Each structure stands twice: as structure tokens, then as C-alpha cells.
Amino acid sequence: MKHQIKGKRAFSNDALVRYLQSTIEPGSSVLDLGCGPKLYSDALRSQSSRVLTVDAWDWVEPDVVADLETTDLCAVTSDRFDYVLMLDFIEHLSREAGLRLIAAAKTQCDRGIILLTPMEQIWTENHENVDNPDLWCHGNQYDLHRSLWCRDDFRDFAAVTITGFQDYFVGIWRCQA
Numbered sequence: 258m259k260h261q262i263k264g265k266r267a268f269s270n271d272a273l274v275r276y277l278q279s280t281i282e283p284g285s286s287v288l289d290l291g292c293g294p295k296l297y298s299d300a301l302r303s304q305s306s307r308v309l310t311v312d313a314w315d316w317v318e319p320d321v322v323a324d325l326e327t328t329d330l331c332a333v334t335s336d337r338f339d340y341v342l343m344l345d346f347i348e349h350l351s352r353e354a355g356l357r358l359i360a361a362a363k364t365q366c367d368r369g370i371i372l373l374t375p376m377e378q379i380w381t382e383n384h385e386n387v388d389n390p391d392l393w394c395h396g397n398q399y400d401l402h403r404s405l406w407c408r409d410d411f412r413d414f415a416a417v418t419i420t421g422f423q424d425y426f427v428g429i430w431r432c433q434a
Contacts, residue, residue: 262294262317267393269296272420273344273427277301277371280429285339285368290330290358291346292319293400294393298342309334313399324399326354330361337365343372348380352404363430370430372414374406379424 289298292310414428
């Protein structure tokens with residue numbers, strides 16, 4: 258779906274929105290890390306008890322402005338959440354920071370982490386989006402890709418198939434009861 262964010266274009270995937278809405282139980286709390294223009298967390302607000310958005314770029318007006326490359330998750334929030342979203346985000350961190358963040362998120366969620374990241378076949382440094390003045394991420398240096406991930410990096414995540422994301426890893430890590 259096409260969106261207008263402060264006069265700029267942004268795009269969400271309807272199949273991903275439906276997956277999130279069907280997977281995240283009504284009344285759940287959600288932490289959206291690297292939320293960008295909040296296209297997916299906003300779609301969950303009506304069914305969630307709480308949604309907290311975090312991004313390094315204040316232009317997107319997250320609830321918390323924090324660079325998760327250099328800031329530990331526990332310094333951002335000590336609260337627990339039912340679900341943590343990392344949608345099209347982990348590739349914007351260094352590999353070390355990404356691994357650290359995934360580990361920290363596992364300690365702060367009660368039900369699961371939903372993660373999406375591009376795979377090698379479509380991975381770029383993302384300059385074409387950051388440099389395009391019509392797109393929401395224009396000028397956002399945090400939106401440049403810094404690390405490349407592969408399916409083996411997410412062995413403890415169950416892979417999810419969503420239309421439109423054939424060249425991405427989409428997965429869910431579920432907390433052990």
C-alpha cells in the first residue's frame with residue numbers, strides 16, 4: 258500500500274500487515290525497533306494494548322529517539338513487551354550491534370520477535386532510497402544498509418512465507434514457555 262508521510266512516499270506490504278494482525282494477539286504490547294515511518298506498528302495500534310516505537314531518526318517522530326547501533330536496548334526501555342518487531346531494520350546496524358540487539362530483545366519479550374531483512378540477492382547500500390527526495394527516508398543516513406544477513410543467521414527463528422518478500426528472510430522467534 259502506498260502512504261504519504263509528511264508529503265513523502267512510503268510503501269507497506271498488505272500481506273505483511275495481515276500477517277502481523279493475525280499473529281499478534283489482541284491486547285498484546287508491541288515494541289517496534291527501527292520503526293521508520295511506523296507503517297506496520299500503526300496498523301497494530303487498534304488491536305494492541307501498547308505500541309512503543311523506537312528509531313534513530315527523529316523526523317519519523319518515534320516515541321523514543323535512540324540509535325540502537327550505540328545504545329543498549331535496556332537503556333531505551335526496561336519494560337517487557339509481548340512482541341518485538343524488527344522489520345526491515347537489522348541490516349541498518351553493524352553485524353555486532355544487530356546480534357547484540359537480537360539477544361537483548363529476546364530478554365525483553367514474552368511471546369516473540371518478528372524479523373524481516375533483505376537477503377543478498379537484493380541487498381544494496383540503499384543509497385537509491387536515501388538519496389531520493391520523494392521518499393520518506395530521503396537524507397536519513399541511518400537508513401543506509403550496514404550489514405548483510407543470511408538465513409543461517411536466524412536458525413532459531415521459524416521462517417515465514419509472505420507474498421512480496423521472496424528475497425527477504427521473514428521469521429518469528431517464539432519465547433519458550
